[in-house]
Amino acid sequence: MIPDQAEERTHIVPPALAGSRLDACVTALVAEVSRSAARRLIDDECVLLDGRAVKASTTVAAGQRIDVSIPAVEPIHIKPQEIPLDIAYEDDNVIVVNKPPGMAVHPGPGHPDGTLVNALAAHCGKLSAAGGAHRPGLVHRLDLYTSGLILCATNDRVHRELSAAIERREVKRLYEALVWEGPPQPAGRLTTRYGRRPEHRTLMAVLQEGGRKAITDYRVAERYGWRWTPPGERERAREACCVVCGLQTGRTHQVRVHMQHLGAPLIGDPEYGDLQRDAGGPEELDALVAELPGQALHAVQIEFLHPVNGETIRLNAAPPPQFAAVRDWLREHGHTPA
Structure with missing residues (x-):
């Protein structure tokens, strides 16, 4: 979508x-646009090839016209802020943080400060700039309400090597998701076309054609099922699951959209969830779900090869209290074999 000012x-x-x-062609023709920035512009339909929005991988021919809309860049000053960080790993080149739900990873509309980047600027002093001026240090991102492990770099060389490792699918990232019902199979791989919703450009969707490929591996780790009888009503039954998801690609909102596509929306998800099921009873569970700041999604594990010392780094992080409280209730009242 072309910005108002471009x-x-x-x-x-x-x-x-x-x-x-x-x-690659856009990067060669527009000196200030990096390869990753070119891909973002193409994904946002700010690049047209002969008047049409196409994929970044499209092969170009001599004489074709490329229209590029470069958004106006507002000056961004990352203000260092002393915000407590839950650091899972740190050395002179790499830092991995266990991000709490509700913390934005970088400044943006509605979140001018108080972000992970503001906290990192105060803690580290120097961060890589390879990811762009408004998200220094961030090798990848997590949604606002997604908690868990996020990988950051303090210098550009390490940032570029880690980003390339993600592109080659050499960085292992596992997520735990609490979902209603559950996927149709106990484990599997979902491969779809993926892109923005035509009618709502801030949301993502599985597409029939176009977009980019998105791949999610999933495994049902725990199943929950329970029955109860509300006062004056008939007995009801409900089901939920804890699903472990592995990302082979890193698309925006990928786990949330793919689980919804499988008929297993994340508990508490404000965009892709099911509000009726979030408040479907019993009351004790409804109260715990209401305490979730957003979707019950936690980046539980990350594994990568350290680009400087060559060591394999594998880290795990326990979920935040709100997530744990919902899962504990589900385990107590309805744990069944996965």
Whole structure:
């Protein structure tokens, strides 16, 4: 989606770039746009090839027209703020933080400060700039209400190597999700086309065509089922699961959208969840779900090869109290074999 304020540029593909990918071509033609930034512009439909929105991997031909809309950049000053951090790992090059739910990872609309980046700026002093001026240090991101382990870098070389490892699917990231009902199979791999909803551009969706490939591995770790009788009503039955998800790709909202697609929306998810089931009883469970700040999703494990010393780093983080309280109730009242 083209921003309200953007610089419009038009380029004709020269013969020397014929046969290259669109994102690589944009990087070559627009000096200030990196490869990752080019991909983001293409995903946001700020790049058109002969007037059409296409994928970053599209091969270009000599003479084709590329229209690029470069959003106006507002000056951003990352203010260091002394905010407590739950640090899972730290050395001179890498820092891994267990982010609490409700903390934005970088400043943006509605979150001018108080973010993870503000806290890192105070704690580390220096952060990599390879990911862009408004999200220094962040090798990947977590949604506002998703808790758990997030990988950060203090210098550009390490940042680029870790980002490349993620692109090669060499960084293992596992998430625990509490969902209503559950996936149709106890374990599997979901591969879909994936992109923004045409009618609501801030939300994502599984697409029939177009978009980008999204791959999620999942495994039902725990199943829960229980019955109860509300006063004056018939007996009711409900089911839920704890699902462990592994990301083969890192699309925005991927676990949340893929679980919804499988008929297992995340408990407490304000965008992709089921409000009726979030408040469907019993009252004790409803009260615990209401305490969740958002979706019950936690980045529980990350494993990566350290780009400097070559060591394999594997870290785990326990979920936050609100997540744990819902899971404890489910375990106590309805734990069944997975």
